[in-house]
Amino acid sequence: LAVKGVQALSPYQPGKPIEELARELGLNPAEIVKLASNENPLGPSDKAMAAARKALEEMCLYPDGNGFDLKQALSKRFGVGMNQITLGNGSNDVLEVIARCFADSDSEVVFSQYAFAVYPIVTQAIGAKGVSVPARDWGHDLDAMAAAVTDRTKLVFVANPNNPTGTVHEADAIEAFLDRIPERVLVVLDEAYCEYLTGDEYPDGTKLLARFPNLIVCRTFSKAWGLAALRVGYAISSPEIADILNRVRQPFNVDTVALAAATAVLEDEAYLNRSREVNEAGLRQLCEGFDRMGLPYIPSAGNFVAVEVGEQAAGVYQALLAHGVIVRPVAGYGMPCHLRVSVGLPEEIDRFLDALAEALVSAG
Ligand code: PMP
Numbered sequence: 405l406a407v408k409g410v411q412a413l414s415p416y417q418p419g420k421p422i423e424e425l426a427r428e429l430g431l432n433p434a435e436i437v438k439l440a441s442n443e444n445p446l447g448p449s450d451k452a453m454a455a456a457r458k459a460l461e462e463m464c465l466y467p468d469g470n471g472f473d474l475k476q477a478l479s480k481r482f483g484v485g486m487n488q489i490t491l492g493n494g495s496n497d498v499l500e501v502i503a504r505c506f507a508d509s510d511s512e513v514v515f516s517q518y519a520f521a522v523y524p525i526v527t528q529a530i531g532a533k534g535v536s537v538p539a540r541d542w543g544h545d546l547d548a549m550a551a552a553v554t555d556r557t558k559l560v561f562v563a564n565p566n567n568p569t570g571t572v573h574e575a576d577a578i579e580a581f582l583d584r585i586p587e588r589v590l591v592v593l594d595e596a597y598c599e600y601l602t603g604d605e606y607p608d609g610t611k612l613l614a615r616f617p618n619l620i621v622c623r624t625f626s627k628a629w630g631l632a633a634l635r636v637g638y639a640i641s642s643p644e645i646a647d648i649l650n651r652v653r654q655p656f657n658v659d660t661v662a663l664a665a666a667t668a669v670l671e672d673e674a675y676l677n678r679s680r681e682v683n684e685a686g687l688r689q690l691c692e693g694f695d696r697m698g699l700p701y702i703p704s705a706g707n708f709v710a711v712e713v714g715e716q717a718a719g720v721y722q723a724l725l726a727h728g729v730i731v732r733p734v735a736g737y738g739m740p741c742h743l744r745v746s747v748g749l750p751e752e753i754d755r756f757l758d759a760l761a762e763a764l765v766s767a768g
Contacts, residue, residue: 409509409531416521420730431728437755438730439746442567442597442708444630446682446749448665449675452631455668459661467660474658474667478638481670482610488640490649493657495596495624495637500526501653502620502639503559506590507532511558516544518569518737520594523561532558542702542710543571550584560585563594564607568734568744570704575607582616590645592620596637597706599628599676600683606705610640617642625666627707628679634662683707686747693757697764708746710734713760717741719767720760727759 419440426433448456471491479486492498499522507513509531515523517539527534535557537549544562553560562581565572573581578593585591593609609621620641626632636658639649658666669675690709694701701711713720721733721743732744745756 407531409528413525413528414736416525417736419732420725422730425725425728425730429726429728436728436730437748437752437759439708439748439752439756440730440732440744441632442627442706442746443632444627444679444707445686445747445752446630446675446679448630449669449672451672451675452629452665452669456634456661456665459664462660465660467656467658467663469655471658471663474636474663474670477667477670478640482640484610484613484640485643487643488613488646490639490641490646490653491658491663492637492639492653494626494635495594495622495639496522497635497653497657498622498637498639498649499523499561499592499594500529501649502590502592502622503527503530503532505648505652507558510556512554512556513559513561514549514552514557515561516549516563516566518542518566518739519544519561520563520567520596521737523563527559539569541571542569544573546573546577546581550581553585553589557589559590559592561592561594563596564609565597565601565705567596567706568708568710568732568737568739568742569702570706570709571702572601572606572705574605578607578609579612579615582612582619585618587618590618590620591616592622594622596622596624597627598623600680600707601705602680613640613642617644620645625662625669628676628683629666629669630675630679631662631665631669634659634665636662636666682749683747686750686753689750689753690745690747690757693753693760697757697761702742708744710739710742710744712742713764714741714768716767717743720763723763723767724756724759727755727763729756729759731756
């Protein structure tokens, strides 16, 4: 029944739900450690929670379809016009709307090997041809990606930092790449994890928009801002691109509770700082654990690490599940020897590392 591109799709594989594993193991959900979906282990910001509770009182009314308050807050934060912003039901929604607006079955869409799984999905869904460019050292080979652009290329997706590898490019490299891409080709710079980057060497896509009119910067409230369940993401672009995206997106794609929580959390700089601190310490704890076990891993700039456990990765994943620990297999990304583990709280990481040590023995 489905059209050609859709027939070839494999579904996005989310992390196994906590409740499902708890049921299978006969455990209380609180005993499960889930480090599978790059969620924020801190729990929600108090300010976001208060705003969300209050917004629930309006549940019988449609949301503000233009997201005025949130756009105003984002516009202030990034020094861009409100007419440059497109809100989405998570940044996945924005990525999908971008593909629908700017590519079709005659187009090619360029992305990197091991890049975020949604790029090939949104590309195939519109019948466009995905061009997966071999990675270099697990990260995007930006030179090869620029060289892969043809007359048919309409879009290039770059995740910086990338999921699931955690690799990141510095500002110079991203700018040199953008310089090489013809203006008729749109570049989607997906900065879902950019809030974890500290240091001037890393790019802030919003600062590059004035120089590169073909740039679309995508961001999300799901990671460092801790609102994954509420599904809020956004694109910042030229007003012309935003106008097109806003014509095609669903009229009420971000709900009232999500809008209120996202607007409130932007005021909660202390929460963001805590997210960064917990992440930095957690990454260190994970990597020290891997070093102790002699396991190679890909140094990560995100809130997760891809660790190489070898050919028995699927068995290690299953053995971890049996210990009540959920991580993410990445064989679907072409990384059959790695598992991706998200940064959790210190005690969650300890439990994961202990379970991993046992799982390596039982699976190996
Ligand atoms: N981009 C990247 C690189 C991601 O890893 C994710 C989340 N896994 C997203 C976009 C989408 O996030 P959301 O839809 O929750 O905003």
